[in-house]
Amino acid sequence: MYDDHSELPRASARPYTRSRLLPPYRGVIAVDAKDFTGLPAIEHEVVSRAVPELLRLSLDRAGLAALWEDRKFSATTGDGYVIGCDPSLLPFVIHPWLYTLQEVLTEYNVHSLGAAPIRLRVSLHVGPLPDTGDEFGGNGTARNDTHRLLDSRPAKAVLAGSRSITQVVAVLSERCYQDAVASGYTGRHPDHFIEVPATVDGKRFAQQAWIYVPQPSGPLDDRHILGEAADEGAGPDVHPQARPDGVRDVVRTTNRAPRGNINTGTVHGGQSVANHHVAGDQVGGNKAGKVRGYQGDRVHGDKNQGRS
Template sequence: MTAPERREVAAHRWSAGGTRARPVTTAAVGRPALGVDGDGRVLMTVPVELGDLPTGWRHTAVFLRVGLEDNGIRPVDLWCDAGVPVAVSGLGDRTFGWFLGGFTDRPLDLRRFTATAALDVPGGVAALAVQVRLDASVTGRPVPVLPLRKIRHVRVERPWEFTAPLPADRPVPVARPSTAVPADTPTTRLCLAADVENYRRFRNPEAARAQERFRELLTRARELAGVDESAVRVENAGDGQFAVLPAGLDETAVIPGLVAGLRTALRYANADLNDHARLRIRVALHRGTIGAVPSGWVGTAAIAVHRMLDSAPLRQALATAPRADLAVIVPDSLYRDVIAHGYGDLTPESFHPTTVELPDKGFTEPAWIHVP
């Protein structure tokens, strides 16, 4: 058996004032092992081993991502033997992954694990070309004076690349009828709208970097919440984003996960930024029946989520909490269905009621605001 290949894991802005990537630790990935199950699906297992961290630092989360050549190969199931909380993303897409860990800075008791993907591989494909990348979050000693811990996001400087032949005698995959709801079908969906506070302060080069960080943190937040990013429909507009999440989500898990994921993703994004570059964002969630049309989306939820995002109560909530980086608003329906029951780490007492009123738009909506 070939020994796993080790790569340096580096962090950007690892030290105060620094901008270059610096080695932090090593990680090892073994050549993916291929097998076939009874339905003809290819089972790809990737072994991972985490190296030692500097004294005082511990892993808090690990994100393993796999990319496949676009030759029709798609994952239909993902799992992991890590023994820690795991969320997966990218089912049905050629880029997919496993997120290991939670939403807090508690350390992971994790050194080795294997991640497995069940792949539908079309006939005629003879080999699997795989690209593997590993990212992690590490936590260090508490910051002096403040009851906070340093958090850094680290990643391998270049991915591992493998090519493995597929078993020549594998059976023809069993066709399964799709149960997924087509992305454009009008149905009940959870919508998310977000924007950056005081975006006009940025000069053009700064604005470009802020937009990139903003979009990355929203993607990361959804992945942390276990949302399949490949099934999210996104519309970007400078300092804002509107996202329609997949149908059939478990809101009791996804909504608390989104709020926790936003907090975590913002901490990563702002870890080494000064006050001028620091991102503070407003987020609105809403649920309703919407459908896609050539010009965008139709449905009351698509309208209401933007009205709530741009409302005076939400703007004021973030403006009057200078130490906060996030303010979230939800309609009364989501509060009563999810928040009020205490699912996840969200407590009903951390939300306060308000009313969004826009007389010129004929819009009134009872809502609840949360400022972590």
């Protein structure tokens, strides 16, 4: 039994047993520095201190100084930072802040000679989070998902595949995108955003999300970068095709090989082919493995005998 002044949480009703008020909805902004763990240890503290200052400076320059001053919760993550904000500001966070952050990081990386360059992944989400006002505030599923989005394969791959002029890659949750972008409240057309399957290696996390790059410099439509799973739901023979009007059609293709083989994946070892009743050579056995003798016709005598 603990005393009345203990900081331990008091017992409360278990989940799903009675209804309670939802915590207030908060926008969540999280950032991570690219390749932080690969930096020499002596530079870790420098980057950790620089990231929140760069966020503060860019928010101020984008006209969002109040967001920084009135942040609902904030914390360093070592290689990044997380902020809780009024969700009504998310359209302005998406634009112009992300573009302004790109400009501020460009200036920093150009003029901070001797310092490690800082390129950031940014994730944006919204959801109910406890607002206790102390260091434990802002914990909940919405915040966890924000960090998962930050670590998702598409977010990391797009920044890794971009050239040095790209300082910022942002990933928006489906909820954030629908509320702030698709609704028309953000000063950026939906065509600036690319839908991706957000998964995290080693984690049970899979959500649809949206990639936005304020200053792109790489192949943003490369499914090997964004995640091939985006097309898996349609099956192996269905491929999206863009029309000039921006609408994506579905083109179905059927592969046929009468009396032969079709390879649509990786083949290990040899392939066995036996064609019957086909004009031409008859091949039996393994053409891809070790071959002894002739692969072509065996001819005895004069090949031109009997020809005019």
